[in-house]
Amino acid sequence: MTDNGNTQQPGSDAARAGDHGGRPVPLDRGHIEGTGGIPQHFADPGLPAHVHREADLSEKAAKKAERQVALMFIISIVATLLFIVAYFAIPQDYRAYVPYIGTASISNLALGLTLAISLFFIGMGAVHWAKTLMPDEEVVELRHEQRSSDAARHAAVDGVYAGGDAAQLGRRPLIKYTLGGALGLFAVPLVLQLAGGLGPLPGAELSQTMWRKGLRLMRDPEMLPVKASDVTIGSVYHIMPEGIDQQEHVLEQKAKAAVLLMRLDPADLKVPKARDWGYHGIVAYSKICTHVGCPVGLYEQQTHHLLCPCHQSTFDVTQDCKVIFGPAKRPLPQLKITVDNEGYLIADAAFHEAVGPSFWERG
């Protein structure tokens, strides 16, 4: 048994008590200490003997540690100076090949690395200093229970009641209830202002897009109309409605109106409605995923599957874009199309249902 003077002797500590016999305890008692019978437990042997470091025993070792710490601080200083040089000397747009990284901005690399070295070695110096030269004998501090004494608790409770009595809170219920009402309501104007001002009500906007009968299907992003005869079997086009670039809120309209156009062999379209709403095997579907609204950007030409890159919902174009895998539930809405007298593809009607993610009143 070793003892360096700081050792506590908690062997008799009641907190450690409890019988080790493995018998059940009654429910109403939990496991309160001191009910366990024979105090059969080991005693805490106390802190082990302190082992001194080399720098504690030898002036030479301490001097060496001092120089190591100073060296690290010097490295930091040098790196800081290099940062300043790099800041002024390296042009911002200078890029060069760096092994293992590839072509990189040399300014970014030099500034980042010199900053890193200057910071890192301050830290290493300080830690090395603490570990080699600062006292490493452990210190013991006593803990006290968090709970206040009963007297202090009573004083606190009495203080609250005395305050209430002094303010005549109990004797003047009129004040008590009106104050409660006022405090309960004061936040309402603030909340109302915020909630009322945040945004307009959605109205029917979520169920409507720009599409209406007669609008041409335009290729995105070129904004050129599409001739039905130019759409070969197997091809796919990103489509926006004619005139969307003249809209006041282009992105808001795009977020609803984006459409994918594909041409399949009409025999592959298994659902008669899908075939009728298309034109000679050319079909147009909303590009906005019915899950959470990512653009369904991946078309698998061989299987006729549309895949959403965000959460992998998979839609089968041959089955009217029914969900065949993934977290989405509803098929992509189809846009009914036809051709105008110049042979360009046009919408034959607006979307018949809301596009994009579901919402409560969607029905």
Added chain:
Amino acid sequence: MSTTTTPKGAAGLRTDDAKPQTTHGPVARTAGGVAGWVDDRTGAAKPMSYLLKKVFPDHWSFMLGEIAMYSLVILLLTGTFLTFWFVPSSGLVPYNGSYVPLKGVVMSEAYRSALNISFDVRGGLVIRQIHHWAALLFIVSIMVHMFRVFFTGAFRKPREINWVIGTLLSMLAIVEGFTGYSLPDDLLSGTGLRAAEGFMRSIPVIGSYVSYFVFGGAFPGETIIPRLFTVHVLLLPAIIVGLFTAHILLVFVHKHTQYPGPGRTNNNVVGYPLMPVYTAKAGGFFFIVFGVIAAIAALVSLNPIWMYGPYDPSPVTAGSQPDWYMGFADGALRLVPGFLEFTAWGFTFSLNVFIPAILLIPVLYGLAGSYPFLEAWVTGDKREHHVLDRPRNAPTRTGLGVMALVFYFILFFAAGNDLIAIKLGLSINDITNLLRLSCLVLPPLSFWLTRRICLSLQRRDRELVLHGRETGRIVRTAEGKFFEVHEAIGEHERWALVQHATPKVLELQASVDGNGVRRSGTSTERLRAKVSSFYFSNRVDAVTPAELAAAHHDGSTHEALHEPAPTWDRELHGGADERPDTDAYAPHEHAAEGALREADPEAETTSTH
């Protein structure tokens, strides 16, 4: 080596150094003057001298929370830098900066200013990368810190409030991260916001209103970027810094927990004082964390927003992924099957989105936050705990923690189901279905396995205490018997293995009411007894002195307490304590009857080093 053998502190080495309490240098006198001036007006000397002497225990795992704290400081620092150049506006402008591929492209001011920070502000990219890397590290370190606290039982009384604060911090850090990476308004961040808008819509009854209120109208609108900016740089940081301050103050009030060990009790804290050791170590560690983050930021490109282009709702890049900490929610979103959406009474219940995207995070964090109260109810334990549990000594809690981790990681991997499919050349459908199944099967399995491993480790601890360490030395006695010499462990090492107590199973009392009718207990009591049995019916108790004494007398006696030892075992397995007093290797002093003392004092002293 030095010639002197008298140990003295390194501070005492330089005899020419003036003793600090007798003479202060001119600088110290000036500082003392200023300090005196301040103390005259604030009385700060007393709390300060208390603080400087405050003791913190040392352990690598206590640095996890420190990393989180330093990352927060780095985030506040670099974040402030970024606000000087970032323009939180959705107004459309043409790009005319020095990144050639995007010249002339019309984009939001937010995206343009983020590009300018990356290309035209000298050192701007370093700061932006440090900010983003520090954010990733912030959340990693919070979560690892949280699991350290969980597995060691540091959340127990009196630290339940701090656990709840920490849980809130952990959740807010995720939200703060999301609002941050949504700000640059590039294609990837916009796609994240698009999905977030879809999440909001799934909320029953008020979904579309929430979406319109948050975005100030139809998605994407022009108000979301400025609003996110205020939330990201003002609202959430203020709450996080406030909660963090409370968190750290409570650590000071409670004094830090410590791992079990000789001399470490529930009534003390053993470690090093704040001044100078912890100031140097913790202060130095801040610079190390900052330096490492800066090095990573210099070397590893993160979120190259210039590659994605400005946000447009129509295009998308394959492999769109959020920052790692949103991965588990994104993964849950990918795993939940679509049939959970249905229409009833003319309304759409989009539970396939609502559950994983809106409910999952508050429910998971709510469960985590309530755990200390649940466990305290199960154990009926009202005491303060300042000595940490070794995870193996709380097998059910450790099992539950691993179960939560496994669940989390399955969801996390699910967020990369497309990448896994591409890298491994497997079908994404198979991977998703496998992960769906894993979600249901692996967490309970891992719970069971972890609990078994913990119990086995506890048995190994018992084995070590009772029989000591196998030395590999085979000895033949005069009668021709062979046995392996076991070296008993020292009392300092032993203490860590025997100091814990396992709560006992609570059982219902068969009490009798006034009419002599047996009362079977309320349903709450019955539930409590059941949960208690689930927690503690599988238990391995620490070795008691009596058991050790029994093992000293006869190697097989203690084993009879748990399971009958095979008869052949005694001949081969023996151990140091079984050696008959007559043999040549017998200890000098046989002290088995003094149950608290170790039989072999030599083995004890050798193992303390």
